[in-house]
Amino acid sequence: MAHKAKLAIIGAGTAGLTALKEARRHTDDVILINNGPYGTTCARVGCMPSKALLAAAHGYHRRGFLAEAGIRGTEGLSADIPSLMEHVRELRDRFVAGPTRLARSLGERSLRGRPRFLDANTLAVGDERVEADAIVIATGSRPVMPAPWRDLGHRVLTTDDFFEQPDLGHRVAVVGLGAIGAELGQGLGQLGLEVHGYTRSVFVGGLSDPAVNEALIAGLERSMSVTTGADVALEAGDGDTVRVLANGDSREVDWVLAALGRRPNIDGLGLEALDVPLDDHGMPQFDPLTLRLGELPVYIAGDVNAAQPLMHEAADEGRIAAYHALNPDAGCVGRRTPLAIVFSEPQAARVGLGYAQLPAERFVTGDADFSGQGRAVMMGRNAGRLRVYADRHDGRLLGAEMAIPDGEHVAHLLAWAVEQRLSVDDALQMPFYHPVIEEGVRSALHAARRSVETARPALELPLCDTPAAWALGGEDPA
Incomplete structure (x- = not known):
């Protein structure tokens, strides 16, 4: 037919x-x-x-x-x-x-x-x-599942079968600490399982900024062990266990989550x-x-x-x-600003150009440490790092990497700013409430602004010739 x-x-x-x-x-x-x-x-x-x-x-x-x-x-x-x-x-x-x-x-x-x-x-x-x-x-x-690992049967899981498990053994190795490995590894550790995470890279969660990567690893290590730069081999252990061999060390676990990508x-x-x-x-x-x-x-x-x-x-x-x-003869369709989020604690995210993609000597960095950020302290979630990247000459926002509380929301705000081609000065004219996590964004923007060659003087309020929509009615809604 x-x-x-x-x-x-x-x-x-x-x-x-x-x-x-x-x-x-x-x-x-x-x-x-x-x-x-x-x-x-x-x-x-x-x-x-x-x-x-x-x-x-x-x-x-x-x-x-x-x-x-x-x-x-x-x-x-x-x-x-x-x-x-x-x-x-x-x-x-x-x-x-x-x-x-x-x-x-x-x-x-x-x-x-x-x-x-x-x-x-x-x-x-x-x-x-x-x-x-x-x-x-x-x-x-x-x-991805290496062929020799398949011989271990139900003791090595991927996300295709993990969620079908009626129960989980107490000791687990997570091999691969990209987004899914970092998230599930930390989550299982928070639930009380003994979790050991391994990754061949020195970076976790898709990050490339060394300072932000260090902050995310510190967050993960509150619930699990993390071994970077690891070449991992698996073999059958005693009874129904799995023996994990990595960098000269050996460890017995009940099962393995293979999170090696797709x-x-x-x-x-x-x-x-x-x-x-x-x-x-x-x-x-x-x-x-x-x-x-x-x-x-x-x-x-x-x-x-x-x-x-x-x-x-x-x-x-x-x-x-x-x-x-x-419509094969139509002009190409534009792509949105890249955005990737890891739902760990702290939440990690990459917006626009990541650190490893930035043009050499053309960017400045604005840094904010969340260990003392007011709102984060109140919530007992005061840990993490935000780094924003801007063009050295005109201050246009290029991207950001972060591992901070509520990073999913901050990442969206910065992605929208990058998409709209805002500069550091433009972003600093936006309203910031107190006390909120977003005040950490303002701190990072101020830090970047000090290194931008064409930054405006310190006043960061909008000019009167561009009134906000609420002002057209003659009243401040507050």
Whole structure:
């Protein structure tokens, strides 16, 4: 049987479903092909269930602060891990339901099966054929698992199976301390498990600023051990345990969480039939702006292209790919300011250009230490570091890295400032309340401003010729 469509989308994850939404703004002549579970990686095994677990873990960890503040009875609290895991799954299932309904709403235009390219306009799906004017590859990714580790069976988990566990052994090694490893490692430690974290890099949580990285490691080490620069090997231990070998040390644990990153799902797609260059990993070359493979009517979006494996980036790429697939002669679509957040305590984030990406000798740094920041002290969360980066010549904000309380909110404010091309002076004209975490942002901006060559004099109030909207009515709403 042959199916024909203007657009075929391979994959029903974030990028694929967002491509579907964008495509349906232009046409209903779309076919969705999916092989595997419906629902996004984020909702099923990523950001949503992990944040459900972290909400409970961070809250439970606060019992020490509450006791110090005079709240009695906190010593009677305990973590019921089986009940918590069931709670996480219940929330997970709620978040998965929406994307699943959207995919299935296509009826006969939603195909199940593993597709394979026959040429740039034709896919084989089992015994069926799909002919499309354009095709979007949005097949997502899967966790990396070294082959020898698979032989250890249920003792080595990835996020694909972690959330299905009815209970968790007490001693755990987390190998890989990117976003997911740092978050879950700390969360499990806060719940009372004995956690040992390992990473080959000297950096954790996707950071690149040494000072901010040091602050995040200090935060993690309150709940777990952290070993950086580690080459890790695993072998069967005594009984049902796992022996972790790293940098000459050996440790027995009950299980291991492998958080080594994710691998694009390009196997079996038949990309060799497209006659485009493939790298050593079988990944095709593509235009980073349009996501198009050469001059072919084929686009690649989301985690599968391994460019920026974050949900909001995958969603944007789904829109971009579908838009260009249906409007191939249109100008390129702009990308938003990069933003990445780790929901640890303190929360880590990277905005715009990270430290390692900054142009040499063209930037200045503004630093704020949160160990004595007023609002953070009141909450018993006074730890961390914020570093903002600005152009040395004109003061335009370039980016930031942070490991601070409520970093998710500060990161958004700074991302918006970078997106609007604000300078340090522009940002300092914005209102800051007292006492709030954002006052730490002002401290960092002041520190950066002192090194900017074209900084204005000290007055940082807006000028009268640009009144705020509330002032047009003649009254201050306060």
